[in-house]
Structures are given as structure tokens and as C-alpha cells.
Amino acid sequence: MIIKKYIGKTEEAAAELARQELGRDAVIMNVKKNIPKGLAKFFRKESVEVTAAVDELVLEESAKDVPDFAKLQEAMRGDVAPAPDSKAAKAEAAKRVLAEKNQVILEEKESVREKPKEETEAQTNAIEQKLSDLQKLLEKQVQAAETAEKEKKSGKKKKISDKNKAYLRLIRSQMKNNEVDEIYIEQILEEIEDSIKNDASLDNVLSGVYQKIVLKIGRPHLIDLHAKKKKYIFFIGPTGVGKTTTIAKLASMLKLSSKAKVALVTSDTYRIAAVEQLKTYANILGVPLSVVYSAGEMTEAFEELKKYDLVLIDTAGRSHNNKEQKEDIHGLLETVPEEEREVFLVMSATTKYRDLVKISQSYSEITKYSLIFTKLDETDAVGNILNIRMLTGASLSYVSWGQNVPDDIGKVDAQKMAKQLLGGNS
Template sequence: MIIKKFQGATEMDAVLQAKEELGKDAVVLNVKKIKQRGIFKFLKSTIVEVTVALEEGKIEKDKTETDTVKANDSKSSFDSVADEKIVLKPQSKIIEKKALDLGKDETVELEKKLANLQSLLEKQIETKPAESLTTEQETQKSETAVFAQLIYNTLLDMEVDEKYINQFIGEIELTKNKDLTIDHVLSNIYQRMILKLGEANLIKEAKKKPKVVYFIGPTGVGKTTTLAKIASKFHVEGNKKIVMLTADTYRIAATEQLRTYANILGVPFNVVYSAEDLKNYVTQFKEYDFILVDTAGHSHKNKEQTGDILKLLNCLGDSVEKEIYLVISAATKYRDLIKIVDTYNNMIDYNIIFTKLDETTSLGNILNIKMYSGKELAYVTLGQNVPDDIEIFDAQSLVKQLLGGQ
């Protein structure tokens, strides 16, 4: 794993530097503002520093090793420490932990969110018999093992698939430093999970208008409401010209719901009855920025309906740019989610939007489906309010919650 920091006048400047050097697969781990030093520092503007990471093997071949900092090197960010110290007192022995090099604000926030996990660690260590902690080395190994087990149990409680938990914990054992401290166990797992989840892949404008965006998925997951939220963000906040279409001719209520949203926003709305209809609307609204298409919800077991959806998705060919977003509920059983993504995995390319995060306390399915499908995550929704209850997917926020944060 490669960890590196970049500085710029704005966050965007720093991120662009990172992407230029490390490539598009680089993932932002942390962002912080830095006040410049010197006698005239009050005249100098604040700069932004971003910490990015990249899995080894993904960096372009023509980049030299002198431009990278490896995560398992003794000088890497994993082994870097800040000045702040945290003190645990298991069985009257004081173990000093230095905070992770994630930036002071980020470190404090991470420590707060993992406080309950730390408390569990203390209790378990204190209940171990004194004779099992005869030397400092044995104590360290015992605490690390207990902490790794607690992380395992915490992720399992969040319904993360056991094979993925074992993968994250197993990767730690492959690092050069065999005697990892509790800090480094947590840091390794935290950053590896963020890298696997990646950055949000959002809806982008086409180079040549319009961009056609399809929303597909099972019945009742919130496709229509999600489309309305995104349409509102684009039209009201982004001042984009949009068209709202629905191909869901099975549910009259869904059609009327989308028509109502379109009327509120003051944007065109039409019903698509066939692939030919869609082609005509694309021609009619060729000067618009986005054409958002709602599709009929259907069971992944219904092959006929799945075939109809695929015809609609493929009818435009390469005449326009298009993106497909599979909308699924975070509250759906993992086994059913696998069957849903399997329906499309070998047929089309798509990104994922997770809905109904407010209806479940077990968010492990988001990580599970990302790992299983290999598809990019885009947005998450947390309620029915339009347009407020939608957010860009945030890997750091999810990982903190999976590791015991609130």
C-alpha cells in the first residue's frame, strides 16, 4: 500500500496533484487545513493537505519508487505518530498509545467513535489471569490478539461477511512488522477498509449532451424518490437542465409521484412505453444536461421483466453517454442482495446507490456488496425527505460506524 501527502491552495488542487501522480485509483484518506508559518504568517492564506493511498500494483509502471511512500516501510504513515498520547491501564500496567497519523482533528474524531471498542478491550484484558501476563512481550501479544478479536466481533455484529473480516485481519499478518501495536492493528484495518470501498462514483455531465441516467432495481427500494432527490440537487443547486422520464407503467402511483416532483421543479416529464419512445425523447431533449429515467421495479426472479429492462438500457447504443445506477436497500438480506447483483453483473456495467440507511443498524451489507460485486458506490439515502435525505457515499464515515462508532 502506498501512502502520500499533497498540499494545495484548495482541496481540489491537492486532490488533482494526487490523481496526476498516483492515478485515478488513489483514495483520499484525510483532509486537513494547515496554517503557514513564519513572521508574516497572518498575511499568508491557509493551505490544504490531503493524505491519499493506493494499493500496490495499481500505480503506473513509469512512476519511480522515489515518488512513493510504502505503507509497510518504517517511514510510512502507518508507523508515523503524532504528539498526542492515549493511555490505557489494563491490570495496573500503563500502555502508552500514540495517535495515528491521520491529522489531529481526524484522530480525535476516530478515537471518540471507537471509545466503546477501547472500553471492551480494557474489560477483557483486566479479566485475564495475572499469570498470563508475565512479561511485557506476552502482555503486548495478548492485548493485540484480544483487540483483533474485538474488531472481528464488532464487524461480525455489523453483519460484515466473515470471509471479508478474515481477509482484512489476515492481511495484517502479512505485513513486515509482526509485533503490531493496538494502534497499528486499528490503523491497518481502518485504512485497508477505506481503500477497498473506494471513492464515490457520482453522476457526471456528458461531454456531448445529454447524459442519460437510468435507475434500476427491485420494487420498493426507493428508486423514484432517489431519482427525485438527485433531480432536485441538479436542477435547484446545480442549475442544470433536466428531464424526468418514467418507464414504470405497472404502478400508476409511481408515475403520478414522479409527475408531481417534476411539476414542483418545473421540469419536463414524460412516460416511456417503449424503446422507440425513449429514443424520440433523447432526440427531443438533446440540448438538456441530464435525462433521468425511472424504470419498473421487478423481482430478480422474473426473467421476462429483467429482459424488458435490459432492452431499454441497451436501445440507445453508443449514440449518447449513459450511466446505470442499481438502487438497493441496505435493509435487504445479504443473500437476496447477492441474487439481485448477480442478475445484472454479467449483462451491464452499473454503479450502486444504497437506500434506507435509516431503517437498519447493520451496515455491513454495504461493504459486503462492494467486495462481492466490485462495482462503484455512488450515493446513500437516509429517509424520504426530498431533496435532503441523500448524501454522497463516504467511505471514512461508513468504516468508522462499522468499527463501533455512532
């Protein structure tokens, strides 16, 4: 694993410097803003420092002057599934590359026909040597791919040193303490085993696992003011997880920070306190609130709210085991065309994992969604967030803690979460 730091005016500029040196496989592991203090702020501008990492094997492959075997290499690394007839596909790919090279060689031969005989023969021999070397290289690549495929089918794995096994046991224990499901722990560790060198240090092994977790968590999917069509934002989930407070926090953030024109709608008429709570927030923020009792009233409310940038919709907490209540939620969602709505499933980080599984799978039956987790201040373990992300494939978006509006909410920070899962400072 190669880890380097790059400094640029913006995060994008620094990340581009990293990709230029380390290649497109480089992963951004940390981002830090450098803000000059004291007198220095008059002479130096703000900058962004990114820490990027790349596997040494990937870097070495990208540095070689060889034909583009990107797809083959991806298959060898296990990044893509092999084709049904992988051997035939590889042979066909090799033939195509050879055909292209043959064409180039023929053109080179044509260009030297008019030259003196000795020079022509020397160049022809050089060209034929190139072709021979290329063919050997292709055969070697195909053979390596076939060997890797056979080993994969037979279950044969790279032998891991006792030292690395000890490191992985430590990491496995730490992730388990953070309540990451054993299935996902093994999946993550198996994916990095082949890239770990036998003489790797604990820092290198830890860095590989950290990088893999960051990739698994992914970039947060946030409410996008520029996506004009996605203006109706529904918040669904079980009762008691903090949907109403979460909506108030997001409305405050969008109105105060982004100057968005926000409107609120609530269909949670089962709890009078919920309506009053949201009405209080709406009055403080100076935004309109519509209370609806049915899908028909929801449609009428939307007609009056077309001039707003975003409409945030609170729904009643429903039992994921109640089929009729799930149908009510589905009916409300259907009042808005799919291309004009976004849905966020709000769940508490304190809920037991098996219940989170049932809740997420139940709502998956009626709609696609992104994930919001609340009450992070009430738990020390965040493994369930990674578990549900990997179980559902749904994007993580926001996390919240405490009752302060609008302060106690933020986007999911993959780097911070990965550090926490591995026992680092969060």
C-alpha cells in the same frame, strides 16, 4: 504505520504535500475543511487539512538509494500476481538491470581512460566494487522474492504476536456486528497481517484495517456533468427500494447545485402512483417529464430531449427472478448506445444479504452498473454495502436516507463508512 497531517489551500494541494513527503503509496485517511470563524475570517483564508498514512516498510523501501525494483517489490508484497514462470522472469529482470548498469560502468570507464594511471585504477576499482555490490543486492532481492513465493505456496505465514491476535479478534467481532461477511473480514485482515509489527499498538492495528477498508470502498462514482456522452441515466432495481424518490433527489441536486438542464422519463407505468409522484416532483422543479410505455416510445422521447444535459430515467421495479421482466429492462437499456448511458442499481440497505446477492448478480447478467443504497436511516449496520461492493466489484455512488427532497442524499463517504464499520463515530 506513519500518520501525518498536511494543510493546503485545496484538498489536492494538501494531498500533494503528503505524497511528496510520504511517497506515492500514501493513503488519504481523512479530509477536514478549516473555515475561520469570527474576526479570524477577515485575516485568514479557508484551508483544507488532510490526514495521510503510509506503511513504514513502504516508506523505508522508497527511501533507499537502489535501482527501481517496483514490479518485483509489488510481487513480493502480493499486490500483483506472479508471472507463470516467476523465477525465470526475476532472473531475466535482474539480467536487464545488470546490463543497464554495465553500460553505465563502461561509459564511466571510457571517461577515465585519459586520466593518470593511479587515478584511473582507483576509479576502476570503485566502479568494479559498485558492480559487485549491485550484483549482491540483486541476488538478495531475487532470493527474498523466491523465499516469499515458496512460503506463499506452502501456506507459511508470518507469526503474529498474542497481543496482535487479541486486537484482530476485537476488530473481527466489531465488523461482524456490522454484518460484514466473514469471507471479506478474513480477506481484509489477512492482507494487513504481514504489515503489522509485533509491538504495534491497537491504534496502529486499527489504523491499518481502517486504511484497507477505505481502499476497498474506493472513490464514489458520481453523475458527471462534464461527461457529455453519458447523458442518459437509468435507474433499475427491485420494487419498493425508493428509485423514484432517489431520482427526484438527484434531479433536485443537479438542477439547484450544478444548474444542469435536467429532464425526467418514467417507464414505471405499472404503478399509477409512481407516475403521479414523479410528475409532482417534475412540476415543483420545473423540469419536463415524459411517460413511455415501450422501448419504441422511449426512442421517440429521446429525440425531444436532446437539448437537455441529463435525462434521468425511472424504470419499473422488477423481480430479479422473472426472466421476462429482466428482458423488458434489457430492451429499454438497449434503446441507448452503451457509450451514451449510465446505469445505477438501486437497493435498500435493509434488504437481507442473501437477497442482495441474488439481486445484484441477476442484474449483472444484463448490464454493468454502479450502486446506490437507500434507507440508511432504517438500519444501524452498513456491512452489506461493503459486502456487495466486494462481491460485484461495482462502484459505490450515492446513499440516501429519509424522504426529504433534495436533502436526504449524498455521495458515499469511504472514511465515514470505514469508521462506522469499526465502531467509530459516523
